[in-house]
Amino acid sequence: MDLYxxxxxxxxxxxxxxxxxxRAGSGHPGGSLSIVEILVLLYYEIMxxxxxxxxxxxxxxxxLSKGHAAPALYAILADLGYFPRSELLHLRRCDHILQGxxxxxxxxxxxxxxxxxxxxxxxxxxxxxxxxxxxxxYRVYVVLGDGELEEGQIWExxxxxxxxxxxxxxxxxxxxxxxxxxxxFEIKRLTTLPNKWRAFGWHVIEVDGHNFMQLSSAFQSSAxxxxxxxxxxxxxxxGKGVSYMENRLEWHGKAPxxxxxxxxxxxxxxxLKRLESEKVRKLGx
Numbered sequence: 001m002d003l004y005x006x007x008x009x010x011x012x013x014x015x016x017x018x019x020x021x022x023r024a025g026s027g028h029p030g031g032s033l034s035i036v037e038i039l040v041l042l043y044y045e046i047m048x049x050x051x052x053x054x055x056x057x058x059x060x061x062x063x064l065s066k067g068h069a070a071p072a073l074y075a076i077l078a079d080l081g082y083f084p085r086s087e088l089l090h091l092r093r094c095d096h097i098l099q100g101x102x103x104x105x106x107x108x109x110x111x112x113x114x115x116x117x118x119x120x121x122x123x124x125x126x127x128x129x130x131x132x133x134x135x136x137x138y139r140v141y142v143v144l145g146d147g148e149l150e151e152g153q154i155w156e157x158x159x160x161x162x163x164x165x166x167x168x169x170x171x172x173x174x175x176x177x178x179x180x181x182x183x184x185f186e187i188k189r190l191t192t193l194p195n196k197w198r199a200f201g202w203h204v205i206e207v208d209g210h211n212f213m214q215l216s217s218a219f220q221s222s223a224x225x226x227x228x229x230x231x232x233x234x235x236x237x238x239g240k241g242v243s244y245m246e247n248r249l250e251w252h253g254k255a256p257x258x259x260x261x262x263x264x265x266x267x268x269x270x271x272l273k274r275l276e277s278e279k280v281r282k283l284g285x
């Protein structure tokens with residue numbers, strides 16, 4: 001995919017997220033929309049994986065530790081063919097596979113059942129360590145929420161990752177600065193993050209989490225590290241792509257409805273039109 005294709009795919013995935021949550025009537029739009037570029041780049045460009053063989057032993061692994069952002073993951077997995085796109089219409093339905101949080105026993109392509117925050121990094125450390133012990137070539141990626149860093153188990157896992165020199169492990173922090181009860185700075189004074197992670201022995205990269213070029217460079221850098229894990233601190237906007245949701249706390253866990261759905265989809269359609277016009281101009285057409 002070139003940059004245009006990646007940007008287009010991100011907008012399409014955002015549309016799917018809004019449609020899914022609108023139909024379900026519940027869910028978490030803010031944190032789903034903020035990780036779209038991260039997941040799009042990983043699944044369409046960076047990771048080695050095969051939708052026709054979800055259990056391929058040498059596949060790269062993605063653990064969505066912030067499991068409430070599952071709609072973003074589901075939209076991408078369906079688009080890639082891990083399961084029928086029609087399943088997206090049945091999000092959070094008891095008689096269908098797509099639960100409110102990822103469930104690895106039923107959903108093809110989901111590596112770990114997540115949702116109880118703070119556990120995903122520990123799980124990822126175990127998977128990365130297993131890869132080292134088995135001399136497997138795969139890499140492990142784990143997407144963390146910044147509110148999730150308030151969990152003590154995160155820091156135990158961070159110490160273990162450095163102890164075992166897990167250079168096949170790359171964490172991505174969705175640093176959108178908002179959690180369910182307020183900003184991360186108000187709740188637990190979550191400051192000096194780069195220095196915190198460096199103190200735990202990690203290679204630290206800071207990027208604009210909506211900039212594909214910066215993200216791509218960061219993932220390439222993580223793959224060249226020798227003897228230490230990497231964390232990419234991705235500065236993101238909660239609710240990215242839908243103006244009335246951006247940086248608004250109330251959209252952490254509330255689904256859009258009625259006119260809100262229509263307005264969001266119109267904004268995203270307009271973004272697609274602007275992107276297409278930009279491409280035409282660059283091609284001299």
